[in-house]
Amino acid sequence: QKEVEQNSGPLSVPEGAIASLNCTYSDRVSQSFFWYRQYSGKSPELIMSIYSNGDKEDGRFTAQLNKASQYVSLLIRDSQPSDSATYLCAVGGGSTLGRLYFGRGTQLTVWP
Amino acid sequence: SQTIHQWPATLVQPVGSPLSLECTVEGTSNPNLYWYRQAAGRGLQLLFYSVGIGQISSEVPQNLSASRPQDRQFILSSKKLLLSDSGFYLCAWSKENLRNQPQHFGDGTRLSIL
Numbered sequence: 001q002k003e004v005e006q007n008s009g010p011l012s013v014p015e016g017a018i019a020s021l022n023c024t025y026s027d028r029v030s031q032s033f034f035w036y037r038q039y040s041g042k043s044p045e046l047i048m049s050i051y052s053n054g055d056k057e058d059g060r061f062t063a064q065l066n067k068a069s070q071y072v073s074l075l076i077r078d079s080q081p082s083d084s085a086t087y088l089c090a091v092g093g094g095s096t097l098g099r100l101y102f103g104r105g106t107q108l109t110v111w112p
Numbered sequence: 113s114q115t116i117h118q119w120p121a122t123l124v125q126p127v128g129s130p131l132s133l134e135c136t137v138e139g140t141s142n143p144n145l146y147w148y149r150q151a152a153g154r155g156l157q158l159l160f161y162s163v164g165i166g167q168i169s170s171e172v173p174q175n176l177s178a179s180r181p182q183d184r185q186f187i188l189s190s191k192k193l194l195l196s197d198s199g200f201y202l203c204a205w206s207k208e209n210l211r212n213q214p215q216h217f218g219d220g221t222r223l224s225i226l
Contacts, residue, residue, distance in 0.1 A: 032212035043202055043217040044156075051212060088156070093212045098144040098163065100215055104155035 002027040004091050006103035015112050019076040023089030023103055026070070031093030033065055033072045038086045038105065048074060079110040114139035118203045118218030126226050131176075131190040133221050135203030138184065142208035145186040146215060147178055150200040162186060163208070198225045 003026040013019045021035075032051055036044035050056045050063040050072065062075040072091075076083055089103040118135045125131060137143050147159040158171045160178035168178050175194060179187045186203060200222050204215040 032214075034214050041222075043220045046214050046216065049214055090215075098161065098206055098210070098213065099158075102156045 002030075002091070002101045004089055004101045004103040006087075006089050006106045008104060009107040010109055011106055012109045012111060013079050015079060015081060015110055017079050017110075019079045019083065019108055019110070021074040021076075021087050021089075021106050021108065023072045023074075023091075024070055025072070025089075025091045025101070027091065027101070028067075028070065029093070030067075030070075030091045032091070033063070034090040034092070034100070035061075035063060035074045036088040036090060036102075038088060040085070044088055076108075079108075081110050081112055084109050114143075114205070114216070116203060116205055116216060116218040118221060120221055121219065122222045122224075124224045124226060125193050127195055128192050131188070131193055131197070131223070133188040133201055133203075133223075135186045135188075135218055136184055137205045140184070140205070140207070142183060143205040144208060144213075144215075145180065146204040146206075147186065147188050148202040148204065150202060152199070156202070160188070193225050195225050198223055 005024045035048040037047045038044045048063040050065045056063045060077045064073045086105040086107045088105045090100040092100040115138045144163050146161045148156045150156050162168050162180045176190050200220050202220045203218040206213040206215045
């Protein structure tokens with residue numbers, strides 16, 4: 001069973017702060033890592049992809065990957081109330097072609 | 113650009129009734145297609161995935177079935193719904209038979225069983 005673990009939260013940060021979301025995975029051969037944002041009552045939306053060790057930045061979002069530690073994180077700088085959502089970590093590229101394994105998500109609340 | 117359509121958006125059905133949810137993708141060929149269910153406060157549960165017409169893999173044995181009659185059409189069905197079938201049903205697609213591709217979700221169908 002391929003596991004993807006996330007802290008369920010809720011994580012609460014003030015507006016303007018850095019929100020840090022963490023994810024660990026069990027399958028060492030995983031090659032692709034994604035972060036999805038899911039607003040309440042809506043479907044998940046892809047916000048970040050990362051494939052290599054290190055950091056990848058896109059606007060206020062930074063994804064960090066450490067394959068040796070089987071750890072991926074998402075940093076949100078200058079958090080805004082509109083960032084309040086559940087963030088899903090997804091891991092793929094293992095033995096099953098096209099399959100992604102999702103964590104249960106971390107609920108983030110950014111208060112003004 | 114690629115788009116995914118899923119309908120209906122909401123559905124209220126009595127226990128024991130049949131179900132048919134449809135999903136179509138535009139702007140791509142031979143996509144991988146997926147059906148997920150998300151119960152209230154729970155994670156995403158993969159129900160079925162398909163890598164081509166008529167090719168369906170089932171992840172969880174249950175009273176649901178899936179079919180792919182056309183390249184970009186994916187249908188989720190049930191002959192008799194159970195109370196436990198309530199949830200948020202999501203269709204997703206990814207590029208054909210490629211590793212390391214993200215999945216892209218439709219808007220979902222919220223199913224309530226009475």
